[in-house]
Amino acid sequence: MNGTNGNEGGPVGAEKINTDIVTLTRFLTEEQSRHKEATGDFTLLCHALQFSFKSIAYYIRRATLINLIKFELTGLAGSSNTTGDEQKKLDVIGNDLFISAMKSSGRVRVLVSEEEEEAIVFDEHPQARYAVVCDPIDGSSNLDAGVSVGTIFGVFQLPEGAKGTKEDLLRPGTDLVASGFTMYGASTQLVITMRGGTVNGFTMDNALGEFILTHPDMKMPKKRAIYSVNEGNSMWWEEPVKDWCNGLKYPEGEGAKPYSARYIGSMVADAYRTLLYGGIFAYPADKKSKKGKLRILYECAPMAMVFENAGGQAVNSKMARMIEVVPEHIHDRSGIFMGSYDEVQKVIDVHKKHGISA
Numbered sequence: 001m002n003g004t005n006g007n008e009g010g011p012v013g014a015e016k017i018n019t020d021i022v023t024l025t026r027f028l029t030e031e032q033s034r035h036k037e038a039t040g041d042f043t044l045l046c047h048a049l050q051f052s053f054k055s056i057a058y059y060i061r062r063a064t065l066i067n068l069i070k071f072e073l074t075g076l077a078g079s080s081n082t083t084g085d086e087q088k089k090l091d092v093i094g095n096d097l098f099i100s101a102m103k104s105s106g107r108v109r110v111l112v113s114e115e116e117e118e119a120i121v122f123d124e125h126p127q128a129r130y131a132v133v134c135d136p137i138d139g140s141s142n143l144d145a146g147v148s149v150g151t152i153f154g155v156f157q158l159p160e161g162a163k164g165t166k167e168d169l170l171r172p173g174t175d176l177v178a179s180g181f182t183m184y185g186a187s188t189q190l191v192i193t194m195r196g197g198t199v200n201g202f203t204m205d206n207a208l209g210e211f212i213l214t215h216p217d218m219k220m221p222k223k224r225a226i227y228s229v230n231e232g233n234s235m236w237w238e239e240p241v242k243d244w245c246n247g248l249k250y251p252e253g254e255g256a257k258p259y260s261a262r263y264i265g266s267m268v269a270d271a272y273r274t275l276l277y278g279g280i281f282a283y284p285a286d287k288k289s290k291k292g293k294l295r296i297l298y299e300c301a302p303m304a305m306v307f308e309n310a311g312g313q314a315v316n317s318k319m320a321r322m323i324e325v326v327p328e329h330i331h332d333r334s335g336i337f338m339g340s341y342d343e344v345q346k347v348i349d350v351h352k353k354h355g356i357s358a
Contacts, residue, residue: 015159024211043106048105085172094136098221109164119166132157133298139266148185150268154302173301173323183268198308220312223342224278225259228270236286240354280339283315292335296327307338314338
């Protein structure tokens with residue numbers, strides 16, 4: 001036996017296998033069981049969301065695998081979406097998948113997508129209790145370069161007597177019952193949170209076909225010397241933003257060190273890195289885009305909920321708490337600063353010096 005215990009196997013026998021795996025399906029079921037009043041509708045809706053994320057991940061992997069980037073899947077679809085971004089075929093596929101999944105769930109009354117000018121109302125489900133807002137494939141202009149893209153989503157519960165119109169969704173992010181995002185990169189990551197709850201991260205196991213809980217109860221570092229912002233827009237920035245950014249790059253005081261810059265240009269990827277490592281992500285309004293570029297309903301509000309529940313902060317360019325901002329229309333835009341609590345506080349403090357506060 002060469003000194004080997006007969007009960008010990010080879011490399012496979014010695015491998016420790018975790019059999020207590022928490023899948024997203026199990027996680028949602030256990031969460032439902034903790035709420036006696038739960039009807040199961042929200043859980044079924046989450047399963048439909050999960051299916052759409054898996055489907056979009058599959059098509060993105062397929063596009064890369066068989067090199068159809070410029071042709072079948074990610075080539076230009078020949079149109080622009082309602083917010084003026086060039087629409088690519090994978091955008092169209094992702095949007096169609098999302099609409100189909102929400103419709104077939106039977107639990108969604110209204111859906112707002114970045115790719116659709118008007119809200120989609122599912123009249124075949126008049127008793128459905130939920131509304132979903134989404135950016136099906138955020139950062140799609142980066143697809144040809146292989147940069148991570150993602151899906152951002154939020155879920156509202158419709159009030160009693162809601163007629164199922166887009167006006168039912170002109171509400172602050174504090175009304176969201178759940179939000180999160182999926183990032184499709186080297187691996188597919190899903191981050192999800194519920195109102196007043198923890199933030200949990202899941203990783204897609206392609207062999208099992210399941211999202212596995214890999215980052216339970218995510219908490220952001222309170223501060224971190226990393227900033228993520230497109231400084232190519234700095235000539236249009238307002239003075240408080242310039243002062244804030246210069247303070248990071250040229251800190252005063254003996255031994256002070258400048259911040260590290262990290263900017264990917266895909267909101268989901270920048271947000272996920274900031275969530276994991278700390279720091280700040282900013283996309284401020286400026287003199288060229290006076291309201292800002294990011295959409296309040298399905299980009300800013302869902303992200304703000306994630307960051308606040310993870311211990312961070314999120315504010316708009318007027319220094320108002322982002323999650324409390326009410327959009328004027330379903331595609332309304334805003335500037336945003338979100339990240340570690342102390343880093344966002346620095347932005348707020350600089351703006352106060354310039355007489356700007358919520």
